Amino acid sequence: xxxxxxxxxxxxxxxxxxxxxxxxxxxxxxxxxxxxxxxxxxxxxxxxxxxxxxxxxxxxxxxxxxxxxxxxxxxxxxxxxxxxxxxxxxxxxxxxxxxxxxxxxxxxxxxxxxxxxxxxxxxxxxxxxxxxxxxxxxxxxxxxxxxxxxxxxxxxxxxxxxxxxxxxxxxxxxxxxxxxxxxxxxxxxxxxxxxxxxxxxxxxxxxxxxxxxxxxxxxxxxxxxxxxxxxxxxxxxxxxxxxxxxxxxxxxxxxxxxxxxxxxxxxxxxxxxxxxxxxxxxxxxxxxxxxxxxxxxxxxxxxxxxxxxxxxxxxxxxxxxxxxxxxxxxxxxxxxxxxxxxxxxxxxxxxxxxxxxxxxxxxx
Amino acid sequence: xxxxxxxxxxxxxxxxxxxxxxxxxxxxxxxxxxxxxxxxxxxxxxxxxxxxxxxxxxxxxxxxxxxxxxxxxxxxxxxxxxxxxxxxxxxxxxxxxxxxxxxxxxxxxxxxxxxxxxxxxxxxxxxxxxxxxxxxxxxxxxxxxxxxxxxxxxxxxxxxxxxxxxxxxxxxxxxxxxxxxxxxxxxxxxxxxxxxxxxxxxxxxxxxxxxxxxxxxxxxxxxxxxxxxxxxxxxxxxxxxxxxxxxxxxxxxxxxxxxxxxxxxxxxxxxxxxxxxxxxxxxxxxxxxxxxxxxxxxxxxxxxxxxxxxxxxxxxxxxxxxxxxxxxxxxxxxxxxxxxxxxxxxxxxxxxxxxxxxxxxxxx
DNA sequence: TTGTAAGCGTTATCAT
DNA sequence: ATGATAACGCTTACAA
Numbered sequence: 001x002x003x004x005x006x007x008x009x010x011x012x013x014x015x016x017x018x019x020x021x022x023x024x025x026x027x028x029x030x031x032x033x034x035x036x037x038x039x040x041x042x043x044x045x046x047x048x049x050x051x052x053x054x055x056x057x058x059x060x061x062x063x064x065x066x067x068x069x070x071x072x073x074x075x076x077x078x079x080x081x082x083x084x085x086x087x088x089x090x091x092x093x094x095x096x097x098x099x100x101x102x103x104x105x106x107x108x109x110x111x112x113x114x115x116x117x118x119x120x121x122x123x124x125x126x127x128x129x130x131x132x133x134x135x136x137x138x139x140x141x142x143x144x145x146x147x148x149x150x151x152x153x154x155x156x157x158x159x160x161x162x163x164x165x166x167x168x169x170x171x172x173x174x175x176x177x178x179x180x181x182x183x184x185x186x187x188x189x190x191x192x193x194x195x196x197x198x199x200x201x202x203x204x205x206x207x208x209x210x211x212x213x214x215x216x217x218x219x220x221x222x223x224x225x226x227x228x229x230x231x232x233x234x235x236x237x238x239x240x241x242x243x244x245x246x247x248x249x250x251x252x253x254x255x256x257x258x259x260x261x262x263x264x265x266x267x268x269x270x271x272x273x274x275x276x277x278x279x280x281x282x283x284x285x286x287x288x289x290x291x292x293x294x295x296x297x298x299x300x301x302x303x304x305x306x307x308x309x310x311x312x313x314x315x316x317x318x319x320x321x322x323x324x325x326x327x328x329x330x331x332x333x334x335x336x337x338x339x340x341x342x343x344x345x346x347x348x349x350x351x352x353x354x355x356x357x358x359x360x361x362x363x364x
Numbered sequence: 365x366x367x368x369x370x371x372x373x374x375x376x377x378x379x380x381x382x383x384x385x386x387x388x389x390x391x392x393x394x395x396x397x398x399x400x401x402x403x404x405x406x407x408x409x410x411x412x413x414x415x416x417x418x419x420x421x422x423x424x425x426x427x428x429x430x431x432x433x434x435x436x437x438x439x440x441x442x443x444x445x446x447x448x449x450x451x452x453x454x455x456x457x458x459x460x461x462x463x464x465x466x467x468x469x470x471x472x473x474x475x476x477x478x479x480x481x482x483x484x485x486x487x488x489x490x491x492x493x494x495x496x497x498x499x500x501x502x503x504x505x506x507x508x509x510x511x512x513x514x515x516x517x518x519x520x521x522x523x524x525x526x527x528x529x530x531x532x533x534x535x536x537x538x539x540x541x542x543x544x545x546x547x548x549x550x551x552x553x554x555x556x557x558x559x560x561x562x563x564x565x566x567x568x569x570x571x572x573x574x575x576x577x578x579x580x581x582x583x584x585x586x587x588x589x590x591x592x593x594x595x596x597x598x599x600x601x602x603x604x605x606x607x608x609x610x611x612x613x614x615x616x617x618x619x620x621x622x623x624x625x626x627x628x629x630x631x632x633x634x635x636x637x638x639x640x641x642x643x644x645x646x647x648x649x650x651x652x653x654x655x656x657x658x659x660x661x662x663x664x665x666x667x668x669x670x671x672x673x674x675x676x677x678x679x680x681x682x683x684x685x686x687x688x689x690x691x692x693x694x695x696x697x698x699x700x701x702x703x704x705x706x707x708x709x710x711x712x713x714x715x716x717x718x719x720x721x722x723x724x725x726x727x728x
Numbered sequence: 729t730t731g732t733a734a735g736c737g738t739t740a741t742c743a744t
Numbered sequence: 745a746t747g748a749t750a751a752c753g754c755t756t757a758c759a760a
Contacts, residue, residue: 025503025527027737038747043739050740051745068526070500074447075737077438078752085481093470099463106457106484110491115498117449118482120470127474134479136434139389162432163389276669307671391753402731407755414756415729439753442736731760737752744747 026069035063046071077139086328087135088170089119089128089145096301097317098146101170104321105144112329114141121147128152132159142166142328149173166331170324171315174214174342180331182323182343186215189313189347190222190268193296196311196349197266198230201357202294206238206264208253208274210245219270219298238264245270250277258285265293265358272297275310275354290356300350308353316345390433399427410435441503450692451499453483453492453509460665461681462510465534468685469508476693478505485509489516496520506530506692513537530695534688535679538578538706544695546687546707550579553677553711554586554632557660560675560713561630562594565721566658570602570628572617572638574609583634583662602628609634614641622649629657629722636661639674639718654720664714672717680709 028046032039037056044050045060052060063069077083088105090098106116117140121128129152135143142165147153150173157176160167167179174181190207197205207223209216220239227234240256242249250269257263258281269275275297282293289295289308297303300314323343330336392410396403401420408414409424416424427433441447452469454462470480481504485492493516499507506529511517514537521540524531531543538545554571561569571587573580584603591598604620606613614633621627622645633639639661646657653659653672661667664678687707694700 025737029737039737040739040748041746044746047739053745056745068523070497072442072503072737073501074438074441074503075752076739078436078442078737078754079739081752083438092467093457093463094460094467096458096460096463099457099460102482103457103484106482110483110495110498115481115502116483117479118466118470119474119480120467131474133434134474137437138479139436139438159432302669305666305669389753393753403754404732404756405730408730411755417729420730436753439736440755442738442753443755445736729760732758734755734757736754739750739752741750742748744745 025072026067027072028069031060031063031067031069034067035059081139083139083141084113085115085117085138085140086142086144086325086332087117087119087140089121089131089143089147091121091123091147093118093120097171097299097315100317101146101321101324104318105170105325108322108325108329114329121145125150125152128156132156136160136163140165142168142332144168144170144324144328146170146172149175166328168324168328168331170320177342178340180324180327180341180343182320182327182341182345184315184320184347185344186218186347187222187225188344189298189315189349190219190270191226192222192347192349193268193298193313194223194226195230196351197268197294197296197355198226198232200266200294200355202266203232203358204235204238204262204264205266205268206240206257208250208267208269208278209239209241210249210270211241211243213245216241216270219268223268242274245274247273247277247280250274251281252277254278254281258282258287263293266295266355267293268296268298270298272299272301272303272306272310272312275312276302276306279306279308279354289354292359294355294358296355303350303352306354311352311355312350314348314350316347319345389436390431391436392433395424395427395431395433398431399423445503447503447505448477449479449481449502449504450506450508450689450696451481451483451504453485453495453507453511455485455487455511457482457484461535461663461679464681465510465685465688468682469534469689472686472689472693478693485511489514492516492520496523500524500527504529506532506696508532508534508688508692510534510536513539530692532688532692532695534684541706542704544688544691544705544707546684546691546705546709548679548684548711549708550582550711551586551589552708553662553679553713554583554634555590556586556711556713557632557662557677558587558590559594560715561632561658561660561719562590562596564630564658564719566630567596567722568599568602568626568628569630569632570604570621572614572631572633572642573603573605574613574634575605575607577609580605580634583632587632606638609638611637611641611644614638615645616641618642618645619648622646622651627657630659630719631657632660632662634662636663636665636667636670636674636676639676640666640670643670643672643718653718656723658719658722660719667714667716670718675716675719676714678712678714680711683709 028039028042032042042060044052045057088102093099109116119131169179169181171183209220240253242253269278297310297312300312303310303312392403392406396406406424408416409421457463473480483495533543533545535547573584604617606617633642661674661676664676667674667676
């Protein structure tokens with residue numbers, strides 16, 4: 001009855017929509033009146049705490065269902081001073097790497113009763129600052145991000161630190177040691193790639209990197225360490241770097257290598273897209289993969305689709321999201337109040353058609 | 365001073381973390397006390413409404429900054445009975461199609477002061493039902509979804525209808541005529557593909573479709589209509605359908621076509637992935653693209669990456685999100701209270717290397 | 729132009 | 745086991 005009445009009101013409101021409409025939702029009070037008891041008793045069955053007799057509980061349940069009652073979490077949050085909302089900040093949700101992390105975060109978050117609010121921070125500092133304010137105003141319970149180190153991020157971290165809102169970096173900035181960080185083990189990944197090529201018999205291995213990229217730096221480090229650990233001497237000339245992770249950069253760098261008197265017999269590109277550029281360069285020179293040159297990509301994104309399909313280093317994408325959200329929830333629920341952690345997750349070599357033993361004519 | 369004190373408290377709390385910590389945020393009251401005036405005056409400058417003298421405004425601003433005040437939108441929402449939160453529901457955020465829509469929704473939403481909460485509804489009805497409850501409890505202002513028609517979605521639509529929370533389907537279910545729908549014009553897109561092939565000189569054109577798919581049905585319709593409008597007779601044998609949009613399905617269907625006495629000279633696959641399967645089948649038969657057979661994909665997802673690169677029908681992905689969020693905001697802010705709309709957005713043919721005139725020996 | 733005070737729908741602390 | 749009642753932090757008549 002009540003319901004019908006309110007519905008009629010709403011319909012009526014369409015006629016005088018110049019007036020602000022007031023959505024009157026069913027409240028605890030309404031349910032209490034209907035069930036013939038106090039709001040606190042109803043509150044107890046809704047919240048599932050305190051003593052309620054089975055009989056009253058049933059009565060309340062019935063009234064709730066009949067009236068279509070949905071507890072107002074806003075009022076609850078105001079009273080309890082905490083929300084069930086966490087945020088995930090990315091540079092670009094369009095990037096499959098981030099959208100996969102988002103998926104695994106969302107999954108665990110929602111199964112623990114948390115809502116995930118998604119923020120595309122883009123690259124402008126201003127946007128991130130606005131987001132920071134918005135998140136603060138919304139009193140979010142915690143935050144995961146995959147953002148690069150910037151002043152705006154520093155600002156965010158600082159404020160959240162003060163407000164005691166936990167932050168986890170999921171393959172984002174590694175700079176702020178006050179926050180938990182979970183990231184792929186790039187040193188190990190590049191090491192594995194190098195080792196795999198060494199075991200195939202290659203000894204003159206080049207890498208296609210990117211200047212000013214922490215990731216590229218770590219991967220280069222893994223390459224160097226493995227080479228040296230296995231007793232090979234390091235040749236700095238085999239480390240070539242471009243300005244970005246794009247296809248054209250891969251193409252150009254590969255061209256440079258091929259024009260040398262002694263080109264490498266194997267190449268590790270620090271990203272699948274660069275590897276695609278490298279494939280183009282190699283084919284243009286009339287060489288074939290893997291017969292003349294072995295090629296390994298990184299990130300295992302489009303490696304399945306190239307021709308030939310690319311041996312690549314797969315990132316533990318799903319793992320990153322899962323571990324990050326787990327840490328965050330532990331922080332929020334104060335099951336963990338220890339020092340900030342740094343967690344490295346293993347990368348995995350996926351062997352496909354772009355790698356083989358070096359050509360026999362290789363006399364190196 | 366106050367700030368320092370609270371920080372010390374927090375640090376101290378780490379020692380007795382068995383006690384529940386109480387985050388005490390700065391409130392309007394605190395600011396008012398500091399600035400030496402009433403809460404309502406402060407409220408007026410925070411909210412930017414009513415009369416405030418420039419002098420007091422400045423005083424308040426100063427106090428706010430000094431104390432690090434962030435308005436509590438939860439309290440505000442409780443009072444005003446509305447939130448600045450909208451939700452976007454997808455079957456899978458990992459799918460680039462949806463993540464691109466999500467990106468454009470997020471963009472406009474945030475620039476209008478709304479938060480986007482992202483929900484991966486997956487395929488289980490139970491998950492969607494849980495999400496429905498959660499969204500209701502959170503009193504979201506509106507909802508966009510890209511979900512297929514299911515009972516659980518019907519349930520959601522029905523409840524939201526009752527509660528007067530606007531819904532927009534962004535390339536999701538088209539069934540519920542009570543909600544606004546914005547979607548790609550599949551009839552036109554398939555029509556354009558067909559027309560393009562006809563103009564190249566093809567007359568024996570096949571399509572690779574999928575059973576029980578509305579999308580496939582509409583695309584088939586576009587194909588048929590264009591053929592008939594141009595005076596070609598329809599050959600039902602040239603419409604082959606599989607059980608899903610997968611690569612293997614494309615491969616199998618293409619094989620079937622190639623084994624016929626009179627194979628088609630051109631094929632439209634209703635999805636790029638199926639087209640990849642078709643390429644494999646065609647190459648296996650020793651035929652080449654586009655010399656022997658022209659091939660068109662759909663959705664323009666991986667079309668750039670295939671070999672040969674694929675002529676494909678690009679979906680107006682960004683547009684879908686933008687239009688959907690615009691409609692939703694208009695509904696929320698009651699700038700639009702008209703009948704539910706259905707908006708079709710144009711698809712665009714992107715010509716690449718997989719299409720050419722039919723071979724000369726084609727005597728059809 | 730500013731202040732007072734009554735809610736918004738919960739939870740939490742008392743009584744009973 | 746249940747009920748009254750006071751917050752939570754804000755907005756908003758209404759009064760001054």
